[in-house]
Amino acid sequence: MLKRNYFLLLLVLSLLLVFAACSSDDESSSDATDEPDTTDTDGDTTDDGDDEPVMDTTPVTFSYFNAGSPGRDIDTNETRIGKHLEDITGVNFRIEHLVGDLNTKIGVMVASGDYPDVIVPDSAVDILMDAEAFIPLNDLLEAHGPDLLEAYADYLHMFTHADGNIYYIPFGPTVNEYIPDPDINQGAFWIQRGILKEAGFPEVHSLDEYLQLIKDYADANPQIDGMNTIPFTGLTYDWRFFAFSNIPNHLAGYPNDGGVQIDMDTHEATVYADSQYAYDWLKTVNDLNADGYLDRELFVANYDEYLAKLSSGRVLGFFDYGWQFGEARNALRDAGNPDREYIALPVVFEGVEKDQYLDPPAFTSNRGVGITTAAENPERIIQFWNELIKEENQKLVMWGFEGEHYEVDNGRFYRTDEQIEETRKEEVREDVGMAYFEWYWPRLNGTFSDGNAVEPGRQHEVAQASYRDSDREYLDAYGKNTWADFFADPDDRPWFPAWSANIEQGSDPQIFEERSDEIIRRHYARIALADPADFESEWNDFVDAYRALDVDGYEQFFTDVVQARVRGEW
Numbered sequence: 001m002l003k004r005n006y007f008l009l010l011l012v013l014s015l016l017l018v019f020a021a022c023s024s025d026d027e028s029s030s031d032a033t034d035e036p037d038t039t040d041t042d043g044d045t046t047d048d049g050d051d052e053p054v055m056d057t058t059p060v061t062f063s064y065f066n067a068g069s070p071g072r073d074i075d076t077n078e079t080r081i082g083k084h085l086e087d088i089t090g091v092n093f094r095i096e097h098l099v100g101d102l103n104t105k106i107g108v109m110v111a112s113g114d115y116p117d118v119i120v121p122d123s124a125v126d127i128l129m130d131a132e133a134f135i136p137l138n139d140l141l142e143a144h145g146p147d148l149l150e151a152y153a154d155y156l157h158m159f160t161h162a163d164g165n166i167y168y169i170p171f172g173p174t175v176n177e178y179i180p181d182p183d184i185n186q187g188a189f190w191i192q193r194g195i196l197k198e199a200g201f202p203e204v205h206s207l208d209e210y211l212q213l214i215k216d217y218a219d220a221n222p223q224i225d226g227m228n229t230i231p232f233t234g235l236t237y238d239w240r241f242f243a244f245s246n247i248p249n250h251l252a253g254y255p256n257d258g259g260v261q262i263d264m265d266t267h268e269a270t271v272y273a274d275s276q277y278a279y280d281w282l283k284t285v286n287d288l289n290a291d292g293y294l295d296r297e298l299f300v301a302n303y304d305e306y307l308a309k310l311s312s313g314r315v316l317g318f319f320d321y322g323w324q325f326g327e328a329r330n331a332l333r334d335a336g337n338p339d340r341e342y343i344a345l346p347v348v349f350e351g352v353e354k355d356q357y358l359d360p361p362a363f364t365s366n367r368g369v370g371i372t373t374a375a376e377n378p379e380r381i382i383q384f385w386n387e388l389i390k391e392e393n394q395k396l397v398m399w400g401f402e403g404e405h406y407e408v409d410n411g412r413f414y415r416t417d418e419q420i421e422e423t424r425k426e427e428v429r430e431d432v433g434m435a436y437f438e439w440y441w442p443r444l445n446g447t448f449s450d451g452n453a454v455e456p457g458r459q460h461e462v463a464q465a466s467y468r469d470s471d472r473e474y475l476d477a478y479g480k481n482t483w484a485d486f487f488a489d490p491d492d493r494p495w496f497p498a499w500s501a502n503i504e505q506g507s508d509p510q511i512f513e514e515r516s517d518e519i520i521r522r523h524y525a526r527i528a529l530a531d532p533a534d535f536e537s538e539w540n541d542f543v544d545a546y547r548a549l550d551v552d553g554y555e556q557f558f559t560d561v562v563q564a565r566v567r568g569e570w
Contacts, residue, residue: 005480013095015019023351025028026313029361031287032489033470036157037565043385055089055380055383056380057088057089057090057113057345058088058090059090059092059095060090060091060092060311060377060380061075061091061092062091062092062093062094062116062117062118062375062380063090063093063094063096063116063117063118064076064093064094064095064096064116064117064118064119065095065096065097065098065116065118065119065120066095066096066098066120066123066440067098067102067105067119067310068098068120068126068367068440069097069098069105069121069238069439070098070303070555071097071098071435071436071438072097072101072430073094073095073096073097074094074430074436075092075093075095075096076092076093076095076371076433076436076437077092078434079398079430079432079436079437080401080432080433081393081396081397081432081433081434081436081437082382082430082433082437083191083355084251084396084555085384085387085388085393085395086149086273087128088387089380089384089387090125090382091296091381091383091384093118093284093384093478095436097126097257100211101238102122102238102239103124103127103239105255106121106124106128106363108125109128109132109133109462110127110128110131114374115133115355115372115373115374116372116374116379116476117371117372117374117376117378117381118369118370118371118375119133119134119369119370120369120440121370122126122239122366122367123239123350123367125168125366125367125370126504126505127503127505128370128372129167129430129504130504130506132226132372132373133362133372134139134167134168134370134372134373135167135362135371135372135373135375135378135511136164136165136166136167137158137165137167137168137169137371137372137373137382137504138164138165138166139401140378140379140382141166141382142276143378143379143382144382144383144386145382145383145386146303146386146388147386147387147389147390148382148385148442148531149387151167151173151175151442151444152173152442154173155173155363155365157570158170158365158570159365159366159368159502161502162504162529164500166371167370168367168368168370168493169368169369169370169385169442170363170364170366170367170368171267171364171368171369171439171440171441171442171443172364172366172443172444173363173444173445173446174363174444174445174446175444175445175446175447175448175454176446176447176448176449176451177446177447177451177546178361178445178446179446179447179453179455179458179459180358180458180484181358181455181457181458181484182457182460182463182482182483183322183457183463183483184322184344184357184480184483184484185219185322185323186304186321186322186324186357186358186359186485187243187250187256187320187321187322187357188254188320188321188344188345188346188347188357189207189210189317189318189344189345189346189347190317190318190319190320190342190343190344191204191213191214191317191342191343191345191347192217192313192315192316192317192339192340192341192342192343192521193338193339193340193341193342193343193474194339195214195316195439196213196215196341196343196474197339197473197474198214198217199213199217200476201478202477204345204347204351204520205346205347205348205568206347206348206350207251207347207348207349207350207541208350209285209347210317210345210373211284211288211293211317212234212349213254214231214232214293214316214317214477215231215291215293216362217231217300217303217316217544218231218293224251224313224314224340225313225314227312227314228314229314229316229556230295230309230314230315230316231288231293231294231295231317231319232288232293232295232315232316232317232318233295233298233309233315233318234247234295234318234319234320235297235303235304235306235318235320235324235325236298236299236301236525237301237302237303238302238303238419240303240324240453240518241520241521242326243319243320244319244524245521245524247271247281247319248272248275248277248278248280248281249261249272249277250319250348250349250351250355250356251277251281251348251349251352252272252275252349253281253348253352253353253355253356254272254353254356255356255357255358255359255360255490255493255496255497256270256359256499257493257496257498257499258497258498259271259272259273259513259516259554260272260498260555260556260558261497261553262493262495262498262558262562263496264491266558267495267566268559268562269329269498269555269556269557269558269559269561269562270553270555270556271551271555272458273516273520274542274543274546274547275545276483277279277349279325280286280349282524282527282528282539283535285528286527286528286529286530287532288530290531290532294528295315297307299525299528299529302310306325307325307328309329310325310328310332311327311328311331311332313332313335313337313340313457320495322344326484327426329341329342330424330426333424338468338470339412339470339473343474343483343486344357344483344486344487346486346488354488354493355487355488356449356488357487357492358386358464358489358490358513359490359496359497360486360490360491360492360493360496361496361502362496362497363500364500364502365502365570366499366500366502366503367500369440369441369442371379373431380430384483385442387440388441388442388443389443389444391444391448391449394444394448394454397433397434397436397437397443398438398454398455398456399413399456400423400432400434400473401432403436404419405419405423405432406419406423407419407455411450411451411452412451412452412461413453413456413459413461413462414462414465415461415462415465415466416465417465419477420465420466423456435449448457457483463482464481494565495561495562495565495566498561498562501557501558501561503557508550508553508554508557509553509557510553511552512549512550512551512553515549516546516549516553516554519542519545519546520542520546521547523538523541523542523545523546524542526538526542528537528540529543532561
């Protein structure tokens with residue numbers, strides 16, 4: 001079993017390395033160079049006097065399936081960072097991105113037993129775990145991943161499974177200092193900025209205030225740039241349906257803990273899918289639809305169609321998580337009309353004291369990247385990841401190349417205006433490799449040992465420099481320094497996020513989630529699009545179907561999880 005005490009583990013590794021350095025030359029092999037080395041039975045070499053194994057750099061390509069995001073399929077060595085890492089490790093990855101339905105894709109893999117070498121399964125992780133598609137990583141990490149173990153030292157217990165094994169590496173342990181994000185990449189209600197300007201920059205807090213602004217603007221502007229205006233839309237496609245079903249929770253003043261809300265005093269979990277909050281939200285959507293303010297394709301548009309609508313500039317408002325529509329945000333910025341861009345607002349129900357959209361420091365332990373049973377020489381993959389997690393390579397991934405993508409002044413990293421614009425370009429990010437390596441691989445959060453932020457967007461110098469005059473017009477109008485200043489500070493939640501609990505495939509909570517997701521997806525659409533006269537009956541049909549499930553058992557499961565985490569037990 002992998003030791004939780006990393007320092008003890010490091011001591012053991014050091015002793016092993018000393019032993020290897022002193023072992024007989026009879027157990028070693030030589031290469032074409034004149035320099036002697038020692039080789040273990042796995043083909044790893046240790047350099048005399050070095051604490052880290054010298055890697056076998058024979059060229060090898062592994063297949064890598066990323067179910068977490070769309071993108072252009074590519075070999076990592078076609079990027080500058082990927083080529084740099086290949087030069088060090090000999091390892092290249094052939095990346096394939098998800099096309100179509102996630103569960104269908106993963107289901108075909110499981111049924112056939114034909115897996116790529118590495119999988120980022122996202123929400124389908126439990127399916128692969130149940131199929132025993134991932135290999136345990138404990139021994140591999142101990143032998144080949146000292147830097148990985150050091151980076152994840154404080155979090156290992158959070159993703160070690162009940163059998164004592166680690167099967168995948170989550171993303172983003174916070175190292176050194178946590179820095180809040182000055183921009184909004186989490187959930188919010190978004191509105192075209194020009195609407196606020198035309199209305200005289202009003203304060204907007206409640207859902208009613210937000211929607212009234214949109215309605216008034218839509219009435220006065222039935223078309224935008226020759227296209228029919230879409231007053232309000234949302235994202236409901238495939239597993240991203242949570243961007244619609246989570247809305248009542250946020251309107252009630254809670255952060256994204258998944259399908260439950262956690263009482264701050266008792267730490268008890270309560271579902272909200274059939275709560276008064278959900279009723280009020282769906283009634284609002286039903287009214288929008290009846291009055292002609294709702295996107296008619298809300299429940300049928302796919303992800304690409306959704307992004308295209310946002311990019312067109314004819315959508316006035318929507319709810320979503322900022323990380324899901326970055327492509328559309330960049331497209332609107334490039335279009336050159338700042339008033340068509342969106343601003344995030346912390347909208348809540350009337351009477352809710354404060355919003356909780358901003359996430360507190362968190363670690364998501366039930367997502368990650370794993371090595372499958374199909375992989376030959378999995379130690380080579382671990383060695384690559386171990387190289388990737390090193391500070392010098394994380395700086396390449398996050399910041400790019402010094403002098404091209406960032407500058408350094410007295411040890412502080414910053415970007416010029418030109419570099420900020422350059423690193424926004426998707427073709428640049430793809431060529432360098434940032435677009436492929438900054439997420440869905442082992443990576444860091446927080447700050448580097450020199451005090452610079454891991455993510456450039458969290459570096460004060462970059463955040464302030466990235467604001468254009470058109471951005472400052474809105475920030476100054478509201479007396480804010482950053483976009484995050486519109487939102488309330490997050491309360492401390494040591495369990496956050498609750499949804500990252502490891503739920504075993506086939507367990508009662510997993511069966512509840514599977515069935516409830518299907519019920520919510522089917523009934524929410526019916527309720528939202530129903531004739532207003534049928535709203536109550538549609539709502540009651542949903543509640544009956546939902547309450548037929550073991551709601552009490554599901555709530556108790558998360559109550560136990562949260563209370564255990566509060567006690568420091570993960």
